[in-house]
Amino acid sequence: MTPNPSLKAPTHYGSHAWPLGRLRSSSAARPSASASVAGLARTLGLANTHIAMPALRGSCQCGSVSFALSEQPTEATACHCVQCRKQSGHFFASVNLPKAAVSIVGEQYITWYQSSPKVRRGFCSKCGSWLFWEPVLRDWTSVALGSIDGPTGVQLERHIFVASKRDYYAIADGLPQNER
Numbered sequence: 001m002t003p004n005p006s007l008k009a010p011t012h013y014g015s016h017a018w019p020l021g022r023l024r025s026s027s028a029a030r031p032s033a034s035a036s037v038a039g040l041a042r043t044l045g046l047a048n049t050h051i052a053m054p055a056l057r058g059s060c061q062c063g064s065v066s067f068a069l070s071e072q073p074t075e076a077t078a079c080h081c082v083q084c085r086k087q088s089g090h091f092f093a094s095v096n097l098p099k100a101a102v103s104i105v106g107e108q109y110i111t112w113y114q115s116s117p118k119v120r121r122g123f124c125s126k127c128g129s130w131l132f133w134e135p136v137l138r139d140w141t142s143v144a145l146g147s148i149d150g151p152t153g154v155q156l157e158r159h160i161f162v163a164s165k166r167d168y169y170a171i172a173d174g175l176p177q178n179e180r
């Protein structure tokens with residue numbers, strides 16, 4: 001999908017969102033069913049049952065905020081927009097997940113910065129680690145890939161807002177690049 005043309009560049013609402021539309025639609029119906037099947041399989045000791053059991057976990061640098069993802073993310077983007085640049089000091093690589101699939105511990109340590117009317121960015125109040133990018137009116141959130149511990153199981157699929165990237169690095173991975 002392409003960015004919504006009705007949204008102007010500087011406000012950058014939802015730029016992470018558009019490529020992930022199919023994630024939201026395809027995964028919406030599955031989490032509870034797969035979780036209950038997985039739980040049943042564990043209860044029954046079915047070690048050989050092939051059920052996806054994503055157990056991605058992550059945290060901020062100081063550990064005050066940690067999270068677990070109950071779904072395996074399937075797409076990842078790198079956003080080079082001005083706001084992500086300023087917030088991260090570089091660019092922001094993230095995955096989108098339904099909010100219900102992100103369990104947070106230490107939520108009281110998160111400061112939410114409302115970077116535009118429809119988007120807020122969550123970072124640890126103690127150590128400053130930027131963890132979440134969230135469209136307030138939608139039911140999903142972007143989770144910073146760098147905050148995840150261990151293998152993520154995903155690969156970057158595209159770069160977005162490359163028109164705003166700075167000159168000190170090159171994007172040479174051959175992935176699609178969206179100007180916005």
Ligand SMILES: [Zn+2]
Pocket residue numbers: 060061062063064065124125126127128129
């Ligand atoms: Zn922290």
Ligand SMILES: [Zn+2]
Pocket residue numbers: 012015079080081082083084085092161
């Ligand atoms: Zn961005």
